[in-house]
Amino acid sequence: MPRTCRQCVARYAGQPGSGRCLGHLDGMRLFEARCGVDGKRFGRPGYESRHRLVLPRSGAYLLQVNGQEIFVDSGTAVLTRPGDELRVAHPLGCGDTFTAVELDPEVAERWPRTAYRFPLDDATDLDHRLLVATCRRGFDALAVAERLHAVLDRLAPHVAGGGPHRPVTAVAHRRLVADAREVLADGRYAYGLTEIAARVNCSPHHLSRLFRAVTGEPLTDYRNRMRIRAVLADLQDGADCLRTLAARYGFADQSHLTRVVRRHLGRPPSTVRELLTHRA
Structure with missing residues (x-):
């Protein structure tokens, strides 16, 4: 459900930007944005309205959170909370791209309130980019939720116990x-x-x-295996409309069903159907 998210970007950065919504998930919102502002001085302060996790993908900038200055690049995640005072500067002039997630307050409150920045190691960065790719392919709420929680666990493993x-x-x-x-x-x-x-x-x-x-295994992988097997059972029993099967078993559409079947079985559902219904 892509759409322009300039208001979301402005709420975080306090200055112009462009972006799009990646999707809504159980009261949370995910969006990706690009900010091309060039300026060595900090802009006017803005005030955070939500619990927001920012995951940079490229570029770098300076961020002040309640007067504490943070250098943010693609190796640093930032968590801000309602009421935080934010000021941004781009002294390098390189702009930046990032993913932002409006977190469930119950999740965010488990993190230490005095910490704003968290290191993005290679594994966490990859999880982050896989989260974006999952959203772009077609919003599967369970898959997106699991990708997001994988990022959260890597950023703050102490939270999970x-x-x-x-x-x-x-x-x-x-x-x-x-x-x-x-x-x-x-x-x-x-x-x-x-x-x-x-x-x-x-x-x-x-x-x-x-x-x-x-x-x-992740819950998403288990769910996909089980619903693929349900699809196979229906195909073997004579079902022939892939669009109907996609809707019946919770796939976003027929293309989503085809991608998942191909990924798990190495061949598209149309080929599997021929194999299952072939009579010698």
């Missing part, structure tokens, strides 16, 4: 994952991470992390 668990805790974790699988097995393949988490009474972040820890 860790360490060994008592046996009773491990059992509870396995039960939670089993409950999430039951939700998907009930045919709700279009559910996003928030909907699944609500059905099993836990937070989306907690569910995403536990599912990967218990099963060894």
Whole structure:
């Protein structure tokens, strides 16, 4: 759902920019923007209205948050909170591009309130760019949510907790994952991470992390495998309209179904259908 996001950009940068919305996710908004402003002096202050995580992709600039100066480049993420005073300068004149995420306040409040900048290592930078690519391919709420939580876990691993668990805790974790699988097995393949988490009474972040820890794969990958198998069953039973199957199993459209099947099976669904229905 791309659209112009100049108001979003201005709210963050306090100066002109151009961008587009990447999508809305459970009360959060993701957008990407380019700022080409050139100026060695800090602009007039602006005030943050949301919890916002900024993930730079290129360029560099100076940012003051509540008077604290930060040099921001593609190796630095920035988290700002409602009420923060922001001032921006571009002394290098190279402009910058970035992705910004309006975070759920419950997620943002787990981060230390005195910290504004977080290092973007190579793995986190790749997760960030995969998040953007996932949005651009067609907004799949579950896939985008898992990509986003992967970035958040890498930026602030202490938030997720860790360490060994008592046996009773491990059992509870396995039960939670089993409950999430039951939700998907009930045919709700279009559910996003928030909907699944609500059905099993836990937070989306907690569910995403536990599912990967218990099963060894992201919830998105598991969901895709299960719904592909549902599609294959229908194809083998004579279904022939891929558009109908895409809608039935929660794909964005027929092209999305084709991409996912090709990625998992190495061939498009039309070829798979011929193989499954061929009679010697």
